[in-house]
Amino acid sequence: MPSEVTGGIDVERADGTRTRREEYAEATHDALLDSASDCFMEKGFASTSLDEVARGARVTKGAIYHHFSSKKELFHALLDRQEEVSVATVLAAADEVDDAWDAIVHAFDSFLELVSEPHYQRLCWVEGPSALGFEEWWDCGERYQIGVIRTLLERAAAAGLLAVSDVDMLARVLFGAVVAGVLAMARSEQPRVERGRFRSVMLDVMAGLVRSAPE
Numbered sequence: 001m002p003s004e005v006t007g008g009i010d011v012e013r014a015d016g017t018r019t020r021r022e023e024y025a026e027a028t029h030d031a032l033l034d035s036a037s038d039c040f041m042e043k044g045f046a047s048t049s050l051d052e053v054a055r056g057a058r059v060t061k062g063a064i065y066h067h068f069s070s071k072k073e074l075f076h077a078l079l080d081r082q083e084e085v086s087v088a089t090v091l092a093a094a095d096e097v098d099d100a101w102d103a104i105v106h107a108f109d110s111f112l113e114l115v116s117e118p119h120y121q122r123l124c125w126v127e128g129p130s131a132l133g134f135e136e137w138w139d140c141g142e143r144y145q146i147g148v149i150r151t152l153l154e155r156a157a158a159a160g161l162l163a164v165s166d167v168d169m170l171a172r173v174l175f176g177a178v179v180a181g182v183l184a185m186a187r188s189e190q191p192r193v194e195r196g197r198f199r200s201v202m203l204d205v206m207a208g209l210v211r212s213a214p215e
Contacts, residue, residue: 029067031057033078041119045075045131075131076140082124083144086114090148100159104152104206112195115182125186146175161210170209177202 035056039048050071054061068074093110094103115121128137150171156162164170181198188194 045127100156100161146171163211
């Protein structure tokens with residue numbers, strides 16, 4: 001049975017549901033991430049102050065420090081949220097088809113759609129290296145993106161399609177190629193042209209790694 005509010009403080013609920021305080025904290029956390037996303041998109045990480053993030057979320061600056069120890073930690077949480085959405089979206093696209101090669105194509109096209117979205121491209125691929133430092137930014141990308149690449153490669157290997165035996169190293173090599181391609185898009189004055197070139201080359205590379213060329 002849910003407990004009552006005592007003295008203005010939510011008491012833990014016996015049925016395990018969230019208290020009002022927990023719901024408020026989660027809403028504040030999300031509002032801070034949304035505000036940070038808009039601020040970093042507009043002004044960049046370096047030029048954005050925590051005061052601006054707090055104003056955008058309609059909270060005090062102290063509320064930021066309740067959830068995050070620094071602007072860098074706030075950015076890291078924002079990047080994690082973006083990457084979690086990316087992983088779920090790309091894997092869902094791969095699951096829409098039965099053929100292992102088609103899964104790679106569907107997943108890659110879904111990824112290209114994501115990285116073409118201005119917020120995701122700017123935050124993850126442009127601001128990320130300067131906000132976190134190259135090594136930490138690269139580690140974050142490996143933690144999310146290499147897992148997706150490895151999953152697709154393992155599916156291709158299980159189908160007898162993959163001609164390379166070292167799936168782990170291949171996933172790391174392809175991750176590096178993906179980073180280079182996305183950065184080329186992000187830095188180009190004609191990102192859609194670069195996107196087309198990137199797609200063509202990556203699919204040609206992948207086609208060269210399978211035992212029989214896809215149609």
